[in-house]
Amino acid sequence: MATKSQVINFSLKCEECGTKNYYKKKNKTIKEKIELKKYCPKCGKHTLHKEAKL
Structure with missing residues (x-):
């Protein structure tokens, strides 16, 4: 498992x-870059x- 310093947060746009x-x-x-098909409530x-920056 990755240590805390090797983990980054990102958002999906x-x-x-x-x-x-x-x-x-x-x-x-x-x-x-991560691309996923997800549900958009809007x-x-x-x-x-x-994937986008926070």
């Missing part, structure tokens, strides 16, 4: 409306969410 809906943690050594449907 909806690609359609631009709101930040989810907040996650990941290991600092993972360089690729849009009212499942949309693509991409």
